[in-house]
Amino acid sequence: MISVVILGAGNVATHLFKAFEKAENIVVNQWYNRSLKTIKPYKNKIEIIDDLALLNDADVYIIAVSDDAIAELSEQLPFENKLVVHTSGGVGVYDIDKKHKRGVFYPLQTFSKDAEMDFKSVPICIETIDKKDYHILKALAISIGSPTKKVNSDQRRVLHLAAVFVNNFTNQLYRIGHEITESEGAEFDLLKPLILETAKKVQELSPYMAQTGPAKRHDKKTIKKHLKILKNEQHKDIYKLLTKSIQNTHGTSTGSATNFEKNTHNGRKKL
Known part of the structure; x- marks a missing residue:
């Protein structure tokens, strides 16, 4: 079982939560956002928080926020040596604070909150610094039915x-x-x-x-x-x-x- 915490409440975060919720070997421990209003409709399905100090332990922390906010949010996370990944196509893996294990879990697709999404048609581009972390992210993608591709930053x-x-x-x-x-x-x-x-x-x-x-x-x-x-x-x-x-x-x-x-x-x- 892979435990996940989602950070952010945009289109990508919302669709990932829905996909993870359906997967058999994934458990979403928490969903964080600065404003609880956005994720309040999911409060009966998942613990929602707006305070980073309340974050639970997890195998993977997924930052799904705007590109410009990724570095700052990763720096604010109150722990270190945990696998923290972002979902952006344009932000470098090294933009994540160096106190973490770093990676990218980039779904190459267009997302709208009100549009249904079948992750079988969503390739996940994976990048990690540590090879061991790659296998965790690949397993995460496979669990939601997505094809995976190992890529480097330039690709x-x-x-x-x-x-x-x-x-x-x-x-x-x-x-x-x-x-x-x-x-x-x-x-x-x-x-x-x-x-x-x-x-x-x-x-x-x-x-x-x-x-x-x-x-x-x-x-x-x-x-x-x-x-x-x-x-x-x-x-x-x-x-x-x-x-x-x-x-x-x-x-x-x-x-x-x-x-x-x-x-x-x-x-x-x-x-």
């Missing part, structure tokens, strides 16, 4: 950076698409099968091979029409930047980046 950082592109930035593009459709009363829901097919396609093809669209085909008239439709200057800039990126990737640009920008300035000049 984890680039995975997190890539995740920002494929998830956070992509979601922002969805939001822009939603705004564009609403501007003319079109239904965003009609795009959802396309969104799903796009995600499905990269399961079988590389993103390079899966690329389609007017930028790759260099459909100058279509690109010009799109830029004319866009009223938001920021959206125009994003459209032009991504078009240029696609054309550079696929070798379909008719000129230098400067020439492309000149030809598409505000969507007014001819491509």
Whole structure:
């Protein structure tokens, strides 16, 4: 049986608690947060505390807070030589205070509190300083059904950076698409099968091979029409930047980046 204490109450912490609660060989001893209000709905399932001095003994202490708060919280923990890990993709393992055994338990997935999560589709990237600690974290991940991958700090950082592109930035593009459709009363829901097919396609093809669209085909008239439709200057800039990126990737640009920008300035000049 692996005993765990969760520190923090964000999306990741909440989903980890739910997963650990269902696992047969994991027991969550406590759940700490600075404000009990956030975790109060779970008070009948787990001991909740807002005072670090009340922390119980555990095999693993999981810090699931904002990146900027990890180092300070690890320093405030009133013990030493215990396995303390964080769940961030972008924070170094050495950011955890050196009085602890240090590690990273990074679930590579997007989390929203109200969305159900099956950890079978959540790879856990594990990093430890001591090899013995790695086996504990691997067992913890396996217990909730997650595939595991041993990574070093550099690999984890680039995975997190890539995740920002494929998830956070992509979601922002969805939001822009939603705004564009609403501007003319079109239904965003009609795009959802396309969104799903796009995600499905990269399961079988590389993103390079899966690329389609007017930028790759260099459909100058279509690109010009799109830029004319866009009223938001920021959206125009994003459209032009991504078009240029696609054309550079696929070798379909008719000129230098400067020439492309000149030809598409505000969507007014001819491509």
